[in-house]
Every structure is written in C-alpha cells, then in structure tokens.
Amino acid sequence: MSKIVLYGVDISPPVRACLLTLKALDVPFEYKIVNLAKGEHLTEEFLKKNPQHAVPVLEDNGRYISDSHAICSYLVDTYGKNDKLYPKDLYQRAIVNQRLYFDASVLYFALRKAVLPMWFENSNFVPKATIKNILECYDLTETFLKNQQYITGDSLTIADFSCLTTVSSLNGIVELDKKKYPKTLDWIDRLSKLPYYEEGNGKGLREYVAILKAGLTVFEA
Numbered sequence: 001m002s003k004i005v006l007y008g009v010d011i012s013p014p015v016r017a018c019l020l021t022l023k024a025l026d027v028p029f030e031y032k033i034v035n036l037a038k039g040e041h042l043t044e045e046f047l048k049k050n051p052q053h054a055v056p057v058l059e060d061n062g063r064y065i066s067d068s069h070a071i072c073s074y075l076v077d078t079y080g081k082n083d084k085l086y087p088k089d090l091y092q093r094a095i096v097n098q099r100l101y102f103d104a105s106v107l108y109f110a111l112r113k114a115v116l117p118m119w120f121e122n123s124n125f126v127p128k129a130t131i132k133n134i135l136e137c138y139d140l141t142e143t144f145l146k147n148q149q150y151i152t153g154d155s156l157t158i159a160d161f162s163c164l165t166t167v168s169s170l171n172g173i174v175e176l177d178k179k180k181y182p183k184t185l186d187w188i189d190r191l192s193k194l195p196y197y198e199e200g201n202g203k204g205l206r207e208y209v210a211i212l213k214a215g216l217t218v219f220e221a
C-alpha cells in the first residue's frame with residue numbers, strides 16, 4: 001500500500017469527515033497537524049499542496065488531493081474493500097454526490113458564514129439571518145432523514161460523515177431542538193455509536209464547540 005498522509009487539524013469539520021473515512025476503511029495513514037492559527041496553511045510549502053490554502057489535504061504516494069468530499073470519494077474508490085460507503089451504482093452514487101454537494105454548498109456555507117467573522121474579524125456576533133440560515137439547514141437535513149436511517153438511504157455512506165461533521169458543529173452554534181429535529185438528533189446519536197466515532201469526530205467536535213462557545217454570542221432566532 002502507498003504512503004498516505006492527511007494534513008489537517010481535529011477542530012476542522014471537513015478534516016473530521018476524512019478521519020472518519022480513513023478509520024472506517026481501516027487505512028493506515030500519517031496525520032500531520034497544520035496549525036491554522038499559526039498560518040501554517042499559508043506557507044509556500046503548503047500552498048504547493050493546496051493553492052486554496054485549506055485543510056484537509058491528502059497525500060497519496062507524493063500526489064495531492066484537496067477538498068474533503070473529493071478526498072473521501074477517492075479513498076473509498078481506491079482503498080475500500082467494497083463500495084458500500086460510496087456505491088458504484090450510478091444512481092446511488094448520484095444521490096451520495098448530491099448530499100456531498102449539499103454539505104459543501106449549503107451546510108458548510110452556513111457554518112462558514114457563522115464562524116468566519118469570529119476567526120478573521122474579531123467579531124463574535126452571529127446575526128439573525130445566519131441563524132435562520134442554520135435552521136434552514138436543519139429543516140433540510142430533517143427532511144432527508146424523514147423515512148431513512150442515514151442521509152442517503154438505509155446504509156451508511158461518506159455523505160453521512162460529511163453532513164454529520166458539519167451538522168454536529170452547527171449544533172454548537174444553534175442547538176438542535178428535539179421536538180423539531182428528532183430524526184436529525186437520532187441520526188447523530190446513531191453515528192456517534194460507530195466504533196471509530198470518538199477518534200474521527202467526537203474529540204475534534206468537543207474542541208471546536210468549546211472554541212465556538214467561548215467566542216460566539218448567538219442572537220435568538
């Protein structure tokens with residue numbers, strides 16, 4: 001097997017999606033921490049790996065892939081013992097892809113909007129419009145989970161890893177209401193029982209939420 005390196009940091013939700021995938025596949029890898037606070041993602045060396053200066057980045061035998069969704073898909077296609085986490089059937093794959101794009105363009109977008117002012121502008125207020133946006137994310141997630149156990153159907157896929165790491169992080173900003181979002185909370189609970197959950201998401205999520213709680217003031221929606 002080739003040498004695999006994941007560049008990232010546990011607090012990052014997309015990095016956690018990659019950690020969950022690597023652990024689910026039981027792929028050996030080296031984990032190299034990139035300290036964003038120290039600007040390690042902006043060095044010349046890191047920019048050669050990912051000109052978009054973001055983690056995660058995967059290195060596989062000297063070749064680089066960025067974006068968690070692309071990384072997770074690649075890992076299952078290359079190292080999966082079967083295609084369960086990223087089905088080869090084209091219709092099923094399209095559904096998984098749709099949810100991966102949903103994570104990238106809707107869920108993660110809402111999270112970025114809420115936290116970027118805190119990271120970069122020293123502002124700790126989450127405006128009402130952003131909270132509304134987060135609640136729309138929860139509405140959609142709840143709808144996807146209405147008649148099924150996982151985000152794309154009745155079995156676990158990498159789309160669960162991506163959506164889970166973002167939704168569980170959003171939950172640190174606007175707490176999921178048990179009455180309005182029971183399916184989403186059950187899904188989070190179900191996924192948190194995976195044997196590799198703690199290392200893949202639990203640890204980093206706690207750290208991330210602690211930072212958010214210390215840094216953000218959330219207005220009532």
Ligand SMILES: N[C@@H](CCC(=O)N[C@@H](CS)C(=O)NCC(=O)O)C(=O)O
Nearest residue numbers: 012013014053054055056067068069
């Ligand atoms: N769509 C990307 C998002 C990656 C991303 O935004 N990573 C953040 C950490 S959570 C980052 O490295 N930000 C630093 C920067 O953009 O300069 C993915 O899924 O990998």
